[in-house]
Amino acid sequence: MSHTSVPRGSAAWLWCLGIISLIGSTIVADTTMGWDDVWVIGQWVPRRSNAVGALTGVGLLLLIAGTRWRIVLTRRGALPRSRHWVRVAGARVLTALVLIVALPLTVFVAWLDGWDAFHVLHPVSADGCRIVVEESDSFDGDGTITVYVAPAGEYRARRVGYRGSDSRLFGADRYELTWHGESAGLRLPAGSATGPWSCSG
Incomplete structure (x- = not known):
């Protein structure tokens, strides 16, 4: 294992985990639309907006961290620029699609729960x-x-x-x-x- 393989891998893993978390927020929001059960934990009643908001927030933080880490490594020369333009374009399109779906959905769920x-x-x-x-x-x-x-x-x-x-x-x-x-x-x-x-x- 080379000296730069760990940082490169960590940047990719941060991005992947961020995408998974954002997709998870969409799945939770979609699967709980008709869920009427009321659960009580101590003095707290969990809402679907809590789960959706947490997954979205974690996903955004991981995406930002992974992107910034990749930029820093590239500027230092520790991570060469990818020559696989299809992979780069695909990652950008996937990130944009996930953000376009996850963020508005989070706002919508929070608005519904606000009633x-x-x-x-x-x-x-x-x-x-x-x-x-x-x-x-x-x-x-x-x-x-x-x-x-x-x-x-x-x-x-x-x-x-x-x-x-x-x-x-x-x-x-x-x-x-x-x-x-x-x-x-x-x-x-x-x-x-x-x-x-x-x-x-």
């Missing part, structure tokens, strides 16, 4: 059961409030209630949650009460 807000309400039950509220906005200013229950020790929440709302997003501090054993009652920001819901189903 909803999830809140893991406090307090949790004595056994650790959690109540999750999804506030969904709409184009006309009205919205809906969907309530989920995440039993203790489980990460997938089940939908238990649905209520229309004439307001936009409220925020977690606007809800009044009360527990009676493992049964939850909830007072909405508009003043109406809903529930009770059992953690055991």
Whole structure:
């Protein structure tokens, strides 16, 4: 192995990993379009925009790092300019296509997720059961409030209630949650009460 083979290989690997990450963001965005499951990790409800944005960001950083590293090595003479113009042109076209698809798709997914807000309400039950509220906005200013229950020790929440709302997003501090054993009652920001819901189903 020559002295310059490692830097040359590292630049190529950075580019390849960046492309893979950007393609991965597109796949995740496409495969989760109709995914309605709600998962709860601690006090956080993961969104598809989190995964798509992370993959896109990592991909961009790797592409930039690989490109800059290749330019530095070429200027130092440690990496000769490629004579395979077909390979160079193909790599540039592939990079452009991936960027043209991945970046707008990331913005679109973030925009779609921006219409909803999830809140893991406090307090949790004595056994650790959690109540999750999804506030969904709409184009006309009205919205809906969907309530989920995440039993203790489980990460997938089940939908238990649905209520229309004439307001936009409220925020977690606007809800009044009360527990009676493992049964939850909830007072909405508009003043109406809903529930009770059992953690055991």
